[in-house]
Amino acid sequence: MPSEALLSVRDLRISFGEVEAVRGLTFDVRPHEVFALVGESGAGKSLTARALLGMAPRDATVGGSVRLRDNVDLAAERGRRITLVPQDALSALSPVHPVGDQLAAAVRSVRRLSRREAQARAVAALDRVGIPDAARRARAYPHEYSGGMRQRAVIAMATVNEPDVVVADEPTTALDEERREQVLRVLAEQREAVGAALVLVTHDLDVVRDHADRVLVMYAGRAAELGPVRQVLGRPRAPYTAGLLASLPQDGPRRRLPVLGGTPPAPDALGPGCAFAPRCPLATDPCHDREPALQAVDGRLVACHHAADVPDPLRKFV
Numbered sequence: 001m002p003s004e005a006l007l008s009v010r011d012l013r014i015s016f017g018e019v020e021a022v023r024g025l026t027f028d029v030r031p032h033e034v035f036a037l038v039g040e041s042g043a044g045k046s047l048t049a050r051a052l053l054g055m056a057p058r059d060a061t062v063g064g065s066v067r068l069r070d071n072v073d074l075a076a077e078r079g080r081r082i083t084l085v086p087q088d089a090l091s092a093l094s095p096v097h098p099v100g101d102q103l104a105a106a107v108r109s110v111r112r113l114s115r116r117e118a119q120a121r122a123v124a125a126l127d128r129v130g131i132p133d134a135a136r137r138a139r140a141y142p143h144e145y146s147g148g149m150r151q152r153a154v155i156a157m158a159t160v161n162e163p164d165v166v167v168a169d170e171p172t173t174a175l176d177e178e179r180r181e182q183v184l185r186v187l188a189e190q191r192e193a194v195g196a197a198l199v200l201v202t203h204d205l206d207v208v209r210d211h212a213d214r215v216l217v218m219y220a221g222r223a224a225e226l227g228p229v230r231q232v233l234g235r236p237r238a239p240y241t242a243g244l245l246a247s248l249p250q251d252g253p254r255r256r257l258p259v260l261g262g263t264p265p266a267p268d269a270l271g272p273g274c275a276f277a278p279r280c281p282l283a284t285d286p287c288h289d290r291e292p293a294l295q296a297v298d299g300r301l302v303a304c305h306h307a308a309d310v311p312d313p314l315r316k317f318v
């Protein structure tokens with residue numbers, strides 16, 4: 001896998017007034033990889049994902065930098081070299097235009113093509129994502145699509161212009177389990193077909209394990225652990241990652257053990273120490289006093305004073 005970064009994020013900070021919700025993230029997204037952002041609700045995943053597209057909320061102050069290779073302007077490349085698959089497909093589609101017209105408009109926004117040519121590309125894109133009878137369905141409106149079909153249409157929209165990076169923000173949250181798998185499969189197929197990298201935002205470690213190459217585990221707006229999925233999930237070095245892993249079902253997809261007690265802190269209630277310390281079984285005095293820096297341990301980066309002591313999660317934390 002080429003190591004030159006496609007997208008470089010340096011010391012990304014996103015704040016609302018005095019409150020910092022994303023607190024200094026640094027990472028690269030490499031060509032063709034699937035890079036997962038994982039963490040509990042409120043960790044800052046969506047804010048980070050949006051910042052990658054230059055789409056932070058209006059009232060947010062954004063510090064640090066996000067750069068695409070070649071140093072091009074992110075906002076200008078949104079929809080072209082970097083695209084979004086949002087959580088809620090309806091929000092990405094206009095209710096007043098047929099789906100095919102919306103795709104054709106996306107095509108014509110970056111290529112000089114006739115309406116007919118763009119429409120043909122739109123139908124082909126819908127066909128590729130598995131919309132049955134695509135030529136007819138292209139003339140239908142979003143409300144005439146099922147939830148799974150809408151999400152696939154949004155994937156078609158995000159990949160039709162063959163971007164370098166697709167950012168998918170919890171693309172399957174609104175779907176039932178069967179459709180979830182279908183949509184993830186379609187997303188993987190389309191990403192491969194156009195040769196894009198994928199930034200996949202999820203709170204689900206099963207999805208990370210099955211679909212991602214590298215993972216950034218976020219906690220309270222910071223990186224807890226960052227590295228190849230096999231290393232990070234195979235032998236976590238951040239107690240937070242270990243706790244998340246131990247919460248995975250042991251004998252069936254529906255059972256989640258309540259291993260990680262407590263809830264993440266609100267961004268306006270952080271103390272001087274490690275944000276995870278109040279929930280961490282390994283926490284000692286230094287953890288409450290000073291935030292750990294990211295350090296390289298065992299082929300990944302970890303922010304933990306006890307990175308070297310984190311036990312096998314499934315023995316110790318359950």
Ligand SMILES: Nc1ncnc2c1ncn2[C@@H]1O[C@H](COP(=O)(O)OP(=O)(O)OP(=O)(O)O)[C@@H](O)[C@H]1O
Nearest residue numbers: 016021040041042043044045046047048057203267
């Ligand atoms: N517009 C906003 N104004 C103020 N605070 C915000 C705003 N948007 C997000 N936040 C805060 O920033 C933090 C991170 O939010 P974000 O949506 O990125 O979390 P997340 O990890 O994506 O969670 P979820 O899985 O629930 O979507 C949260 O505490 C949230 O309350």
